[in-house]
Amino acid sequence: MIAIDRLTKDYGTGPVVRDISLSVRPGAFLVLLGPSGCGKSTILRMLAGLEAPTAGTIRFGDRLVAQGGALSLPAEKRGAGLVFQSYALWPHMTVAGNVDWPLKVAGMAAPERRRRVGEALEMMGIAELAGRHTGEISGGQQQRVALARMIAPRPPVMLFDEPLSNLDAALRVEMRHELARIHAETGATSVYVTHDQVEAMTLATDVAVLNRGRIEQFAPPMQLLDQPASAFVARFVGTPPANLVPVRDGAWFGRHPAPQLAGRTGLAMVRAEDLRLTDSPAPGSLPAERIEVIPMAGQWLVTARVEGQRLTAVVPRGTALPDRLHILLPDSSPTIFPEGDPHP
Ligand SMILES: Nc1ncnc2c1ncn2[C@@H]1O[C@H](COP(=O)(O)OP(=O)(O)OP(=O)(O)O)[C@@H](O)[C@H]1O
Numbered sequence: 001m002i003a004i005d006r007l008t009k010d011y012g013t014g015p016v017v018r019d020i021s022l023s024v025r026p027g028a029f030l031v032l033l034g035p036s037g038c039g040k041s042t043i044l045r046m047l048a049g050l051e052a053p054t055a056g057t058i059r060f061g062d063r064l065v066a067q068g069g070a071l072s073l074p075a076e077k078r079g080a081g082l083v084f085q086s087y088a089l090w091p092h093m094t095v096a097g098n099v100d101w102p103l104k105v106a107g108m109a110a111p112e113r114r115r116r117v118g119e120a121l122e123m124m125g126i127a128e129l130a131g132r133h134t135g136e137i138s139g140g141q142q143q144r145v146a147l148a149r150m151i152a153p154r155p156p157v158m159l160f161d162e163p164l165s166n167l168d169a170a171l172r173v174e175m176r177h178e179l180a181r182i183h184a185e186t187g188a189t190s191v192y193v194t195h196d197q198v199e200a201m202t203l204a205t206d207v208a209v210l211n212r213g214r215i216e217q218f219a220p221p222m223q224l225l226d227q228p229a230s231a232f233v234a235r236f237v238g239t240p241p242a243n244l245v246p247v248r249d250g251a252w253f254g255r256h257p258a259p260q261l262a263g264r265t266g267l268a269m270v271r272a273e274d275l276r277l278t279d280s281p282a283p284g285s286l287p288a289e290r291i292e293v294i295p296m297a298g299q300w301l302v303t304a305r306v307e308g309q310r311l312t313a314v315v316p317r318g319t320a321l322p323d324r325l326h327i328l329l330p331d332s333s334p335t336i337f338p339e340g341d342p343h344p
Helices: 040-048 097-104 110-123 137-153 169-186 197-203 221-226 229-235
Strands: 001-011 013-024 030-034 055-060 063-067 080-083 158-160 189-194 205-213 214-219 245-250 266-271 275-279 286-296 299-306 311-314 324-328
Touching: 001 040, 013 040, 013 055, 013 205, 013 214, 030 040, 030 197, 040 080, 040 158, 040 189, 080 137, 097 137, 110 137, 137 169, 158 169, 169 197, 189 197, 197 205, 197 214, 205 221, 205 229, 214 229, 229 245, 229 266, 245 275, 245 311, 275 311, 286 311, 299 324
Parallel strands: 030 189, 030 205, 080 158, 158 189
Antiparallel strands: 001 013, 001 055, 055 063, 205 214, 245 266, 275 324, 286 299, 286 324, 299 311
């Protein structure tokens, strides 16, 4: 349904989106995930028709909507609904007026508009706010209005740019569920920009992890967790993310040789649940200093400093945790990623 081919964007100071290709099926929920500045909003803006690509193409189904240097279908002709971090509501209009506006602009007849507005407000659970001005309602309610306004024209494509980042933690969870429901009920192909891996893991059918304008990995959420393609991805996903422990010449931290590391150098992926902590030295253990302990779902999330690096471990509640600890790295052969950036 959405196919991006060799997409590049350069504002004149070097490419910020570099030669990206991916495609998702109709009804997919694609999440563009990555740190600030990696280019995810720029990709979304090109999908929306708010920016033109420097090179490459975007197709919605069999419609070519953008082609670098040549064609760009205007935003309003793409059939894409948009919701931003700032809700961009019109404060002088009522809630119903805001939701109605795009339908009116599209020239829809009044009875159909009334039905669509009622339906969208109902779907977002804010029918009772219809007559209120948007300046008089809470942030969470405003976000619901923005979503209702996007849904009302029934767009086949929905685009979201960090829509939950202005909400408090509890509302974020609630709205995340609402977004999943809207997606399921509308069936619209969705593209969602976030730097929050939990949102990506819970909402996405497909995730593109972006790093400095490039795709590090494009995969379903579970595959990112189970088989991260790079150290960058391993560091970015998971709660907590996996540890990346330096290995040099077959030794942890270049100082503690272990048979399973024989001849290897790089960054070993060690999951928090695979580390063990003891209060006294054991064969193969490394000395560690306890930094922080967070209770988590009946277990403890422990951060400890080992050889100058912070490692996180999930251990059973009740594990003895003196200031000076000993840490046991797993004795199975770990995934080892090359150190450094493959695209400097
Ligand atoms: N209009 C513009 N002109 C010049 N450079 C821009 C423009 N818009 C974005 N950039 C640059 O492009 C890069 C990618 O920006 P973009 O907003 O796409 O990143 P992002 O991953 O969405 O980050 P954030 O999460 O902080 O919004 C940044 O370095 C940014 O400074």
